Amino acid sequence: MDPAADDLSAKALAIHRRLCALYGCPIPYFHSLDPLSELVSSLLSHRTRNAESGRAFKALRARYPDWAALIDAPTPEVEATIAGVTWPELKAPRLQAILRAVRERHGALSLDFLGGLDVPAARAWLEAIPGIGPKTSAAVLSFSTLRMPALPVDSHHHRVAQRTGLIGPRVEVGPSHAILRAQLPPGWSAQALYDNHEVLMLHGQRCCFHRAPACGRCPLLDLCPTGLARRGRDAAAAARPAALTAS
Numbered sequence: 001m002d003p004a005a006d007d008l009s010a011k012a013l014a015i016h017r018r019l020c021a022l023y024g025c026p027i028p029y030f031h032s033l034d035p036l037s038e039l040v041s042s043l044l045s046h047r048t049r050n051a052e053s054g055r056a057f058k059a060l061r062a063r064y065p066d067w068a069a070l071i072d073a074p075t076p077e078v079e080a081t082i083a084g085v086t087w088p089e090l091k092a093p094r095l096q097a098i099l100r101a102v103r104e105r106h107g108a109l110s111l112d113f114l115g116g117l118d119v120p121a122a123r124a125w126l127e128a129i130p131g132i133g134p135k136t137s138a139a140v141l142s143f144s145t146l147r148m149p150a151l152p153v154d155s156h157h158h159r160v161a162q163r164t165g166l167i168g169p170r171v172e173v174g175p176s177h178a179i180l181r182a183q184l185p186p187g188w189s190a191q192a193l194y195d196n197h198e199v200l201m202l203h204g205q206r207c208c209f210h211r212a213p214a215c216g217r218c219p220l221l222d223l224c225p226t227g228l229a230r231r232g233r234d235a236a237a238a239a240r241p242a243a244l245t246a247s
């Protein structure tokens with residue numbers, strides 16, 4: 001056993017429990033899409049606000065009777081349909097290429113068969129397709145009707161994990177998936193892993209802001225080296241004028 005890894009697992013569990021108490025677990029699933037539709041939704045959502053990617057997803061649904069029709073559509077038309085997302089000119093051809101790859105590799109335009117695989121095998125199958133990374137593969141397995149025990153990590157989740165020291169300062173989102181998953185109990189259910197992702201993401205959105213984290217009201221402060229360092233700097237800054245006055 002690695003004591004440092006044990007410490008990080010204990011910290012990951014403490015963070016999970018505190019944030020679950022704050023945000024209320026179990027968190028209801030926000031999607032009930034089949035896995036192929038979840039893949040489309042997830043690809044649209046990259047670096048895009050939820051409202052915009054949701055609008056683009058609905059626009060695709062309204063324009064094409066099924067995902068096969070999207071593959072066959074003129075790419076500029078797909079690009080115009082998803083115009084509200086970030087980088088529609090890249091996402092339109094990528095969506096078509098990825099759906100085409102699913103059909104070629106599986107022999108049908110469906111991902112329902114992934115439910116018969118274990119999580120590592122299902123993730124490896126998805127990630128073998130160019131353009132699908134760990135975040136997308138985990139989202140397809142976790143958020144879709146497959147409800148498989150995979151841990152997605154988005155930018156908010158990643159920021160909180162980094163600031164609390166669960167991952168190092170140079171670990172990027174992709175590699176952080178395996179590290180953060182390994183810190184949690186191997187037998188955790190799909191719901192428990194979904195909760196873990198959701199509460200860390202919510203905490204990044206509502207307290208551990210990108211520019212000015214609200215450490216003063218954060219229930220993780222005593223566990224967080226970043227928050228403690230900020231508090232130390234604030235205290236030193238507050239004491240400075242008094243010291244100057246005294247001299």
Ligand code: SF4
Binds near residue numbers: 208209218219227
């Ligand atoms: S103490 Fe501050 S930096 Fe740490 S998790 Fe809380 S808000 Fe983020």
